[in-house]
Amino acid sequence: MPVNLYNSLTRKVGTLTPRTEGTVHMFVCGPTVFDFIHVGNARTFTIFDVIAKWLRYRGHEVTYLQNITDIDDKIIRRAAEQGREPLEYAREFEQHYRDDMQSLGNTAVSQYPRATDHIEQVKAQVKTLIAKGHAYLIDGDGWYYDLATFPDYGKLSGRTGLQADDAVSRIDDSEKKRNTGDFALWKLSKPGEPSWDDPELGAGRPGWHIEDTAITEHYFGPQYDLHGGAMDLKFPHHEAEIAQQEAASGLVPFVRYWMHAGFLQIDQKRMGKSMGNMLSVREALAKWSPETIRFFLLSGHYRAPLDFSESALDAAHAAIQRITELLTKIQTLPPSEKDDSALVQIIAETRHAVEDAMDNDFNTAAAFGAVFALVSAANKAVTEQRIGTESGAALRAFFAFLSEQFGIIATGGASLPETVQSLVNERQLAREQKDFATADQLRDQLAQLGYVVDDTSYGPLVKKKVQS
Ligand SMILES: [Zn+2]
Numbered sequence: 001m002p003v004n005l006y007n008s009l010t011r012k013v014g015t016l017t018p019r020t021e022g023t024v025h026m027f028v029c030g031p032t033v034f035d036f037i038h039v040g041n042a043r044t045f046t047i048f049d050v051i052a053k054w055l056r057y058r059g060h061e062v063t064y065l066q067n068i069t070d071i072d073d074k075i076i077r078r079a080a081e082q083g084r085e086p087l088e089y090a091r092e093f094e095q096h097y098r099d100d101m102q103s104l105g106n107t108a109v110s111q112y113p114r115a116t117d118h119i120e121q122v123k124a125q126v127k128t129l130i131a132k133g134h135a136y137l138i139d140g141d142g143w144y145y146d147l148a149t150f151p152d153y154g155k156l157s158g159r160t161g162l163q164a165d166d167a168v169s170r171i172d173d174s175e176k177k178r179n180t181g182d183f184a185l186w187k188l189s190k191p192g193e194p195s196w197d198d199p200e201l202g203a204g205r206p207g208w209h210i211e212d213t214a215i216t217e218h219y220f221g222p223q224y225d226l227h228g229g230a231m232d233l234k235f236p237h238h239e240a241e242i243a244q245q246e247a248a249s250g251l252v253p254f255v256r257y258w259m260h261a262g263f264l265q266i267d268q269k270r271m272g273k274s275m276g277n278m279l280s281v282r283e284a285l286a287k288w289s290p291e292t293i294r295f296f297l298l299s300g301h302y303r304a305p306l307d308f309s310e311s312a313l314d315a316a317h318a319a320i321q322r323i324t325e326l327l328t329k330i331q332t333l334p335p336s337e338k339d340d341s342a343l344v345q346i347i348a349e350t351r352h353a354v355e356d357a358m359d360n361d362f363n364t365a366a367a368f369g370a371v372f373a374l375v376s377a378a379n380k381a382v383t384e385q386r387i388g389t390e391s392g393a394a395l396r397a398f399f400a401f402l403s404e405q406f407g408i409i410a411t412g413g414a415s416l417p418e419t420v421q422s423l424v425n426e427r428q429l430a431r432e433q434k435d436f437a438t439a440d441q442l443r444d445q446l447a448q449l450g451y452v453v454d455d456t457s458y459g460p461l462v463k464k465k466v467q468s
Contacts, residue, residue, distance in 0.1 A: 001359055008259060016226075018256075023062075026224075028064070028066050031069065031097050032075065036093070037097055040271035042281050043263075045104075046104060047302040050407075051259070057404075062108075063220075064111075066112050069115050069211065070094060103285055104293065105294060122210050123201060132248070144177055144184055150243045150246075152243075186201050186202075187204050222245060223249070265306065287313075288316070291407065292317045293316070294406065294408055296315075319368075330392050335389045336386060339386070348394075353366075424462050427443060451465060
């Protein structure tokens with residue numbers, strides 16, 4: 001089945017056509033390992049995890065690389081503050097990152113190449129750019145890319161960076177640059193900093209953008225299929241990658257499909273370290289299950305901003321709870337005599353709806369909508385004892401598919417006592433039939449048993465009442 005996706009480069013939705021049929025070379029900008037990552041970062045990585053898994057589901061052989069930036073100013077600064085050696089410090093936070101990804105169920109990455117393991121490839125690419133007249137030396141500072149030599153600069157973001165003055169290009173802030181937007185390819189070493197020797201370039205370390213193209217050229221060649229990252233990397237980072245690789249190889253386009261994930265926001269502001277509003281993945285995992293966090297992160301369209309709030313996470317928790325309760329019942333109740341062939345049909349249609357949503361620019365929000373329509377139908381069938389052998393097996397297969405593709409099925413089992421759960425189900429059915437008097441009555445009964453019910457967009461969230 002063809003997969004359609006929005007390409008940031010062409011600004012159009014089109015069918016994914018890899019350079020080699022059936023094989024997708026995919027790269028996503030990985031973390032700079034100087035601290036724990038936050039939930040905003042996790043949104044990007046979870047989105048691309050699901051995208052890679054979906055492409056595999058659709059029969060592509062996907063090689064998915066994510067680089068680990070283990071040398072950079074922030075790492076050097078943090079390590080110095082703690083009196084530690086930068087590369088050893090980076091290794092520790094690389095491991096924390098890998099652990100966080102594992103905990104969140106982000107398992108699609110084929111390989112995590114580190115910047116410092118590819119210094120030779122970086123040097124070679126810088127030398128090519130020098131030989132082709134794209135780079136110049138600022139004495140005592142480093143080798144810089146001369147943006148005036150690459151007229152295509154800005155084609156991805158629609159911005160021209162030649163004289164762009166933005167906070168990010170001020171990282172490379174030498175006053176001797178030829179153009180304001182010029183960026184460092186190779187930074188000459190300062191005393192005490194990690195550096196790699198080179199007779200032609202001088203002892204130094206890679207600039208911010210060069211490791212990505214050095215790594216992808218090494219594994220994929222000068223052109224490949226799909227490059228992803230967070231929205232804020234489009235400019236200048238991804239523009240810089242295009243400038244480096246297309247100038248070095250003379251081949252266009254460097255990447256066929258560019259994909260950018262929207263921000264996670266709190267009160268309309270992007271979650272970020274510099275914003276002072278971040279919640280680390282570890283802090284989040286202490287409060288919510290990985291399935292709940294994944295469900296939340298995937299509940300909006302990947303290109304749109306997503307608003308983080310306690311109530312959004314509560315709704316996600318309710319969604320996961322609802323699926324878990326249903327699944328537990330299907331797995332534990334003996335099959336009914338009656339079997340619901342209409343339900344089997346609904347399950348097949350739901351699977352098609354999920355597939356259509358995902359094939360159309362990875363619309364996880366629409367996919368989840370279809371899933372919850374099925375959950376309602378299945379709960380009704382459970383109550384009416386219409387889940388027989390065939391419909392039970394079809395439901396189990398469907399949830400196994402959801403688990404595989406999205407990682408949103410909890411394995412812990414149901415958490416509520418059976419009497420409580422059946423009252424919750426009855427109440428939900430009453431609500432769906434707009435019988436609010438009965439629903440209120442059942443809410444009172446639940447309260448007497450010590451349970452409170454909050455209605456979220458995905459269904460009821462049931463919690464044990466806190467004794468006051
Ligand atoms: Zn990158």
